[in-house]
Amino acid sequence: MKTYDIVIVGGGPAGLAAAVAAKEAGNDSILILERDHELGGILNQCIHNGFGLHTFKEELTGPEYAYRFIKQVLDLGIEYKLNTMVMDIAPDKTVTAMNREDGMFQIPAKAVILAMGCRERPRGALNIPGYRPAGIFSAGTAQRLVNIEGYMPGREVVILGSGDIGLIMARRMTFEGAKVKVVAELMPYSGGLKRNIVQCLDDYGIPLKLSHTVVDIEGKDHVTAVTIAEVGPDRKPIPGTEERYTCDTLLLSCGLIPENELSRSAGVTMNPVTSGPVVNESLETNIPGVFACGNVLHVHDLVDYVSEEAKRAGQNAVKYIADGCKEAEGANVIELCATDGARYTVPSTINKDRMDDLLTVRFRVGDVYKNSFVSVYFDDERVMHNEKRILAPGEMEQIILQKKKLDEYPNLKKITVKIEKE
Amino acid sequence: MLYDVIVIGAGVTGSAVARELSRYETNVCVLEKCEDVCEGTSKANSAIVHAGFDAAEGSLMAKLNVRGNEMMGDLAKDLDIPFKRNGAMVVCIHKEALDGLKDLYNRGIANGVKELKILNRDEALEMEPNLSENVEGALWAPTSGIICPFELNIAMAENANMNGVDFRFNTEVEDIKKGEDGNWHLRTNNGEYVARYVVNAAGVYADTIHNMVSADKIHITPRRGDYCLLDKTVGGHVKHTIFPQPTNLGKGVLVSPTIHGNLIVGPTAVDIENKEGNNTTAAGIDDLIAKAGDHVRNLPIRNVITSFAGLRAHESHHEFIIKEVEDAPHFIDCAGIESPGLTSSPAIGEMVGGMMKDMMGLKEKANWISTRKGVKKTEGLSVEERNALIKENPAYGTIICRCESITEGEILDAIHRPLGARSLDGVKRRTRAGMGRCQAGFCSPRTMEILHRELGIPYEKITKSGGKSNIVLERTKGEVSGS
Numbered sequence: 001m002k003t004y005d006i007v008i009v010g011g012g013p014a015g016l017a018a019a020v021a022a023k024e025a026g027n028d029s030i031l032i033l034e035r036d037h038e039l040g041g042i043l044n045q046c047i048h049n050g051f052g053l054h055t056f057k058e059e060l061t062g063p064e065y066a067y068r069f070i071k072q073v074l075d076l077g078i079e080y081k082l083n084t085m086v087m088d089i090a091p092d093k094t095v096t097a098m099n100r101e102d103g104m105f106q107i108p109a110k111a112v113i114l115a116m117g118c119r120e121r122p123r124g125a126l127n128i129p130g131y132r133p134a135g136i137f138s139a140g141t142a143q144r145l146v147n148i149e150g151y152m153p154g155r156e157v158v159i160l161g162s163g164d165i166g167l168i169m170a171r172r173m174t175f176e177g178a179k180v181k182v183v184a185e186l187m188p189y190s191g192g193l194k195r196n197i198v199q200c201l202d203d204y205g206i207p208l209k210l211s212h213t214v215v216d217i218e219g220k221d222h223v224t225a226v227t228i229a230e231v232g233p234d235r236k237p238i239p240g241t242e243e244r245y246t247c248d249t250l251l252l253s254c255g256l257i258p259e260n261e262l263s264r265s266a267g268v269t270m271n272p273v274t275s276g277p278v279v280n281e282s283l284e285t286n287i288p289g290v291f292a293c294g295n296v297l298h299v300h301d302l303v304d305y306v307s308e309e310a311k312r313a314g315q316n317a318v319k320y321i322a323d324g325c326k327e328a329e330g331a332n333v334i335e336l337c338a339t340d341g342a343r344y345t346v347p348s349t350i351n352k353d354r355m356d357d358l359l360t361v362r363f364r365v366g367d368v369y370k371n372s373f374v375s376v377y378f379d380d381e382r383v384m385h386n387e388k389r390i391l392a393p394g395e396m397e398q399i400i401l402q403k404k405k406l407d408e409y410p411n412l413k414k415i416t417v418k419i420e421k422e
Numbered sequence: 423m424l425y426d427v428i429v430i431g432a433g434v435t436g437s438a439v440a441r442e443l444s445r446y447e448t449n450v451c452v453l454e455k456c457e458d459v460c461e462g463t464s465k466a467n468s469a470i471v472h473a474g475f476d477a478a479e480g481s482l483m484a485k486l487n488v489r490g491n492e493m494m495g496d497l498a499k500d501l502d503i504p505f506k507r508n509g510a511m512v513v514c515i516h517k518e519a520l521d522g523l524k525d526l527y528n529r530g531i532a533n534g535v536k537e538l539k540i541l542n543r544d545e546a547l548e549m550e551p552n553l554s555e556n557v558e559g560a561l562w563a564p565t566s567g568i569i570c571p572f573e574l575n576i577a578m579a580e581n582a583n584m585n586g587v588d589f590r591f592n593t594e595v596e597d598i599k600k601g602e603d604g605n606w607h608l609r610t611n612n613g614e615y616v617a618r619y620v621v622n623a624a625g626v627y628a629d630t631i632h633n634m635v636s637a638d639k640i641h642i643t644p645r646r647g648d649y650c651l652l653d654k655t656v657g658g659h660v661k662h663t664i665f666p667q668p669t670n671l672g673k674g675v676l677v678s679p680t681i682h683g684n685l686i687v688g689p690t691a692v693d694i695e696n697k698e699g700n701n702t703t704a705a706g707i708d709d710l711i712a713k714a715g716d717h718v719r720n721l722p723i724r725n726v727i728t729s730f731a732g733l734r735a736h737e738s739h740h741e742f743i744i745k746e747v748e749d750a751p752h753f754i755d756c757a758g759i760e761s762p763g764l765t766s767s768p769a770i771g772e773m774v775g776g777m778m779k780d781m782m783g784l785k786e787k788a789n790w791i792s793t794r795k796g797v798k799k800t801e802g803l804s805v806e807e808r809n810a811l812i813k814e815n816p817a818y819g820t821i822i823c824r825c826e827s828i829t830e831g832e833i834l835d836a837i838h839r840p841l842g843a844r845s846l847d848g849v850k851r852r853t854r855a856g857m858g859r860c861q862a863g864f865c866s867p868r869t870m871e872i873l874h875r876e877l878g879i880p881y882e883k884i885t886k887s888g889g890k891s892n893i894v895l896e897r898t899k900g901e902v903s904g905s
Contacts, residue, residue: 035821085821096805100819103809122861124728127650131701132730134886134893138863149867151881151894176898220698221890237704248895261825264655 012041014294021314130217154249166253442775457888466732475530510566647689825858
């Protein structure tokens with residue numbers, strides 16, 4: 001088996017953008033490993049538009065957006081293997097993968113870019129009581145069945161969870177002639193983008209019931225009805241609020257989980273809040289030369305930000321190799337903290353010597369905040385105070401740090417991101 | 423066609439009986455109302471091979487439990503199924519209940535359970551550091567084991583089928599009458615079946631079937647138990663099967679590793695009337711979580727990947743009923759087969775096989791095949807072994823189930839074997855594809871594609887588990903004609 005400098009695990013939006021950036025940064029020894037039978041990842045089943053407004057200043061469908069990157073990968077002659085499953089990543093960056101043509105093979109890589117994406121939280125993990133019949137799908141599985149395989153799961157639909165895929169599927173199923181009866185959301189706010197609530201639910205008169213959950217699933221062979229109930233502040237169902245909906249399909253859009261099984265077995269340190277790797281300013285994990293980007297790092301709201309992040313991962317992997325594969329120096333490391341409503345930051349640390357002139361720090365909030373401020377503290381001094389009309393958990397937020405500003409604080413140890421009322 | 427024996431039910435009991443009968447020169451048919459073996463009580467239980475200290479001294483249950491446990495090692499080898507004697511601990515958390523532990527020990531000794539030992543607090547904690555702080559002592563039963571109930575059931579049925587036993591699925595017995603020819607006439611949704619002998623191994627329906635032929639009515643209560651299955655990342659939270667001290671409702675909520683490396687927590691015990699009522703309830707799951715924490719500390723319950731409920735076929739005397747029905751000669755009951763039914767199943771098969779051999783004067787076959795090879799598994803194979811396999815059959819190079827690393831080769835093997843898989847659950851129980859943390863989110867469309875291609879089942883007719891459990895309803899409106 002040929003050896004490569006950079007092995008990219010996953011050929012979805014993150015892996016593609018990382019590959020293109022790495023190639024453009026001057027490395028010619030790149031291999032993308034993709035488990036599906038085509039490049040593009042989940043974008044291939046996202047046939048709705050709305051992708052690429054930031055990156056390309058136009059509204060593309062998922063496959064169109066993916067193809068912009070696939071075309072670059074093809075034009076640049078970047079190598080890739082399809083139908084190939086990565087089975088293991090060793091701490092020394094040996095990647096073990098398998099497909100039907102090559103069998104099982106190992107590549108000792110100089111740098112590895114983790115771009116495996118995420119998976120949906122299944123019914124089992126939600127402990128929804130009731131029967132376990134056919135007709136219960138995660139929204140993404142239903143999306144694949146409808147958009148790729150060309151089959152309708154059912155005609156009368158209840159959706160639990162207001163994640164973006166669930167909202168998109170509410171509209172998609174409606175287009176295909178199904179009746180979407182209700183979307184129930186456990187939390188008092190939606191997990192999806194505001195624009196998707198307007199364009200996928202409101203425009204079609206589909207009710208969104210916040211603070212509601214599924215308390216029973218009926219049907220021995222196939223779903224026949226679902227009962228939802230209101231939940232109290234403790235998120236426990238309130239007796240007497242039950243409403244029963246006859247239906248043949250229950251879609252679940254209750255959160256995405258970064259797929260980090262390979263990262264964990266490689267020894268990558270995880271952030272319990274994001275379920276993704278802890279990374280530094282270079283998007284490098286605790287294992288030097290192992291980088292992470294896209295939804296495997298933290299779940300994004302827009303693919304544009306995935307591409308942007310992945311580009312940096314690709315460039316940094318090339319830089320790591322060009323610099324002789326050395327471990328980052330420990331000096332001048334500034335810790336990034338999220339408190340008071342900010343749930344996490346990516347990255348978690350900044351090595352000032354390695355940071356670019358501008359560094360984007362992304363985070364999410366844990367609740368809905370109206371007319372609040374995103375504040376940034378350099379140790380105890382507030383240095384940023386940006387007013388926001390609304391902050392919501394479904395939308396990713398960002399701040400941009402300037403290297404020259406950090407240089408004004410030579411003894412800076414800690415940068416804190418907070419949400420403040422005033 | 424006239425059969426010598428019809429076995430009603432293809433659960434562990436029916437399959438074990440069928441396998442034992444397949445040793446003899448006799449024609450046997452198993453009638454199963456579902457589309458596959460292992461669809462009732464056998465598919466949803468604790469998956470434990472119990473040591474045998476629970477059942478009442480001198481009971482048939484005690485005898486068959488201990489015998490089944492003894493047989494399991496060789497049987498697992500013969501049938502190529504995973505089985506491990508991981509040992510069980512019955513944990514006492516109240517000083518005043520320590521005598522109960524001693525009683526259990528004495529009962530175990532009387533039942534013939536080997537190697538039992540009472541452990542003090544320190545010994546128990548040393549063996550199992552995640553036991554509750556409150557542990558006062560424990561009964562240690564090293565012969566207790568863990569097994570895959572699906573594989574045990576499937577393997578026994580496959581082996582019976584290899585030895586000539588017919589299986590008729592989707593065939594529900596609606597009525598049984600003694601004909602003028604002296605044979606049993608079984609009316610089913612798929613026509614009439616006739617047999618000289620009938621074995622009733624109908625699980626929670628064993629009373630319905632029994633009551634069709636006997637004036638001496640029995641009643642089986644479905645006793646529902648909720649379970650949670652936890653991710654493999656926490657499968658090592660305990661090494662042994664941890665039981666509380668038993669109560670009159672059963673062995674209580676256990677915490678145990680499974681043979682495949684998950685952690686199982688359950689069951690609750692709620693008597694119900696609906697024989698199809700295997701729905702989980704919020705109260706049941708809450709109860710389970712509360713109770714499991716009594717004996718095991720820091721139970722990582724948030725790592726749950728699925729919850730399910732099973733129904734035990736509880737008979738009010740809490741005893742196995744395995745005998746020829748007095749007012750229905752040539753009709754043999756295997757009723758009230760609740761826990762330890764899975765453990766006892768090989769011994770029940772042996773007992774019923776022996777009874778029928780004597781009753782019917784059966785002769786052993788010269789060419790009985792005692793072994794069976796399971797689905798060839800790729801997990802744990804070295805790079806060289808995998809590559810040899812892939813070279814021979816490239817399908818072993820394609821992963822279908824990401825979570826459990828199951829290849830297309832394994833799924834093809836599960837489909838193209840005796841009594842092969844016909845549904846997503848059939849594939850799942852034979853290969854584990856879809857049994858991992860994403861719960862078939864990614865692999866179900868791929869598995870559907872394989873079932874469609876290999877068996878020619880139209881997509882709309884592919885089911886989760888037979889019956890009306892179709893996965894998809896119809897083509898989307900956008901179908902291009904001729905595609």
